[in-house]
Amino acid sequence: MKNYSVILIIIVLASCSSVRKQRDQQDNYIPSEKLKQDVDFAYYKLKQMHPQLYQYISQKDLDHKIDSLKQTLDKPLTPTQFYFRLQPIITSIRQGHLSLQSPNELSKEDILKIKKRLFTRFRYRIQDNHLYIVENKDSLHNIKPGTELISINDIPVSLYIEKYKKLISSDGFNTTFQPYYLKDMFFHFYTLENGILDSAKIETSYNDQKQTFILHRQEEPILCGEKKEIASSTNNNSFNRSFRFLDENNSTAYLKIKKFSHSASDKFYKNTFAEIKDAKTSNLIIDIRNNYGGSLEEINELYSYIATQPFVLIKPSQLNSSLTPLQTNYFKKSSALEYAVKGVTYPTYVFLKALNTYKGKDGKSYYKIKADHVTQPNKDAFQGKVFVLVNGGSFSSSSIFSSKLKYDRRATLVGEETGGANDGSVAGFYSYQVLPNSRLTLPIGLLLVNPNIILSNTQKGVIPNVVIPQTLQDIIEKKDVQLDWIKNEIKNEKESLK
Numbered sequence: 001m002k003n004y005s006v007i008l009i010i011i012v013l014a015s016c017s018s019v020r021k022q023r024d025q026q027d028n029y030i031p032s033e034k035l036k037q038d039v040d041f042a043y044y045k046l047k048q049m050h051p052q053l054y055q056y057i058s059q060k061d062l063d064h065k066i067d068s069l070k071q072t073l074d075k076p077l078t079p080t081q082f083y084f085r086l087q088p089i090i091t092s093i094r095q096g097h098l099s100l101q102s103p104n105e106l107s108k109e110d111i112l113k114i115k116k117r118l119f120t121r122f123r124y125r126i127q128d129n130h131l132y133i134v135e136n137k138d139s140l141h142n143i144k145p146g147t148e149l150i151s152i153n154d155i156p157v158s159l160y161i162e163k164y165k166k167l168i169s170s171d172g173f174n175t176t177f178q179p180y181y182l183k184d185m186f187f188h189f190y191t192l193e194n195g196i197l198d199s200a201k202i203e204t205s206y207n208d209q210k211q212t213f214i215l216h217r218q219e220e221p222i223l224c225g226e227k228k229e230i231a232s233s234t235n236n237n238s239f240n241r242s243f244r245f246l247d248e249n250n251s252t253a254y255l256k257i258k259k260f261s262h263s264a265s266d267k268f269y270k271n272t273f274a275e276i277k278d279a280k281t282s283n284l285i286i287d288i289r290n291n292y293g294g295s296l297e298e299i300n301e302l303y304s305y306i307a308t309q310p311f312v313l314i315k316p317s318q319l320n321s322s323l324t325p326l327q328t329n330y331f332k333k334s335s336a337l338e339y340a341v342k343g344v345t346y347p348t349y350v351f352l353k354a355l356n357t358y359k360g361k362d363g364k365s366y367y368k369i370k371a372d373h374v375t376q377p378n379k380d381a382f383q384g385k386v387f388v389l390v391n392g393g394s395f396s397s398s399s400i401f402s403s404k405l406k407y408d409r410r411a412t413l414v415g416e417e418t419g420g421a422n423d424g425s426v427a428g429f430y431s432y433q434v435l436p437n438s439r440l441t442l443p444i445g446l447l448l449v450n451p452n453i454i455l456s457n458t459q460k461g462v463i464p465n466v467v468i469p470q471t472l473q474d475i476i477e478k479k480d481v482q483l484d485w486i487k488n489e490i491k492n493e494k495e496s497l498k
Contacts, residue, residue: 029076034437036070039086042442045433046093049327051320051448052426056094056172056459065089079103079438080192086440088166096171096395096420097427101441102192116217118200119187124149126179127472129158131186133204134475141213144206145476151203152190164189170419171399172459176392177419180290238264243272250279252490256287257302260294260397265301273305273380283490284382285483287389289415293396296428296449300371303401306386306410307377311452313404314372317428318448319365325353325446327431367428367447386411387486390464395419396427400451402462407453413464415482422462424450 030038043066046053054062069089077085080103087100122143123135131149149157164186170177191197199216240259246252253276276284284306300313319325356368388411390402399420405411428447435442468482 029078030082030437031076032073035073035077035082038082038435038437038440039066039070039073039089041435042086042090042433045431045442045444046098049320049324049431049444049446050095050098050426051318051446052095053093057092062093065092079440082438083440084163084167084193090442091166091169094170094172095426095445096169096174096177097425097443097445099169099443101443102188103440104192116219118197118215118217119190121215121218124183124186125472125475126161126183126186129161131157131161131183132472134472140215143204143213146472147204147206149202150205150210153194153201154203160186160190171421171425171461174392174417174419174421174461176417176461177395178392180391180393180419181395238268241265241268243268243275245279245281246285246487250281252283252285252487253279253281254285254287257291259291260296260298260302260401262295262298262301265295265298269301269305270380273378273382276382277380281382282384283387284384285387285389285486286411287483288394288398288401289389289391289482290393291395291398292393293398293420296369296371296397296400299397299401300375303404304375304378304381306382306405307375308381308383308410310374310376311404311408312372312374313452314369314400314424315450315452316360316366316372317369319357319367319446322357322359322365324365324431325357325367325429326350328353328429328446329432369428369447372452385490387489388413389415389482389486390418390462391416391470391482392419392461394462396425399462400424400449403451403453406462406465407451412466413462414466414468414486415464416467416469417463418461420461422451422458422460423453423455424448 066089069085073085083100083102087102090098090100121136121138121140122133123137125132125134133143133147133149134145136143136145151157152160161182164182165178167189168178168181168185197217199214201212201214203210203212205211240257240261240263242256244254246254255272286302286306296314303311303313358366358368360366386405388402388405390398390413394402394415395418397420399418399422402413402418403422403424406413426445426448428445428449430443430445433442433444434440466485468485470481473479474481
């Protein structure tokens with residue numbers, strides 16, 4: 001017991017020392033030769049672990065980009081400055097899940113500051129090289145939805161958009177993901193580059209009228225007595241999922257899923273589809289717009305509730321080698337106690353990883369996942385007509401779900417090209433590689449996950465059966481033209497049966 005206490009103390013001290021070292025590193029300039037070492041380290045690890053590194057870029061082109069970057073690293077840089085140089089090379093690989101983690105060491109003062117809102121007092125849309133305010137909940141300065149944000153502290157927003165576009169990875173040659181993700185990340189990148197500001201001067205344009213305002217940080221007001229809508233008689237809704245009927249006779253059900261987290265999904269789907277079955281619902285709308293993905297286990301479960309026959313969701317998941325599953329940073333971000341406990345369970349972890357890794361007939365390494373086995377339809381599986389709403393924010397497992405549904409002709413997809421690839425992506429679980437000098441983290445997906453379809457090789461997202469873009473004006477006027485199309489389609493079908 002005494003020895004165990006000593007070990008814990010050493011781990012805690014080492015952990016504190018590591019945090020201090022990392023914070024010091026953020027403030028220090030790194031010599032150019034060490035930056036070049038980090039570039040070589042990142043590329044070596046990618047070649048060692050990524051199962052489809054050259055899917056969208058040739059080795060020759062990537063080698064050239066790496067060499068060109070190293071030639072430009074001719075002076076010391078901070079980790080943040082280095083991030084803005086290396087990340088565009090990572091995004092040029094066009095693997096949507098492959099992206100450096102940006103430096104994010106905040107002081108206590110910084111944390112207190114960002115709790116007070118500055119730019120996040122608005123909701124935004126990016127269209128081409130323009131940034132528009134589409135919602136102003138606080139009616140701040142009476143800025144109207146549809147107002148374009150032209151400059152911040154006298155720097156044109158268009159310059160920032162051009163720069164930040166290069167920081168966003170997308171699957172292949174997808175055309176819709178970037179503006180959705182960039183609107184969420186724009187001010188993260190801006191803060192990373194410019195620091196946490198107490199105030200900012202913004203120039204706006206509305207109906208060709210330009211105005212200048214000063215924004216100040218302000219805490220979000222707490223509204224007393226605010227009522228929340230109860231969307232389902234089962235009271236089964238959660239932050240990630242909600243369900244309601246769209247008509248009085250319960251003939252059309254609407255299911256909104258913000259993220260496939262698998263947390264509490266079993267109970268939600270069990271209760272929801274039991275209610276849909278009891279109501280004898282004939283139409284089901286599943287809304288996965290702006291759903292960046294998540295758990296394969298959850299989408300496999302959801303598919304079982306709409307499948308009409310046994311199915312296999314994904315193809316066998318390919319690895320770069322049989323050893324990569326053991327490089328998943330088992331001890332990453334562990335507290336002292338967690339580190340000690342994981343030390344005891346590590347042999348079991350290694351055994352299970354090895355047990356699930358196998359060689360295919362083609363000689364390649366694969367990893368067993370439940371979703372690559374035959375799944376039976378659930379006893380309460382919905383038998384009616386299914387519509388699925390998708391857009392550029394439908395990424396990762398949302399795209400796998402959409403691709404499989406479209407291929408099986410089990411649903412009518414409505415909206416925009418999905419942000420994730422039609423033919424799958426590299427994700428699953430990750431190896432978090434820390435670059436030795438800059439201490440930037442590069443998470444590398446280890447599994448090639450393809451939906452169980454005949455691959456299209458389009459190198460784009462899932463194209464809906466019915467393509468309906470949402471315009472800036474639709475958003476300003478809060479018109480859901482995609483959902484409205486489905487409602488009208490259901491209405492017309494009912495009338496044709498009379």
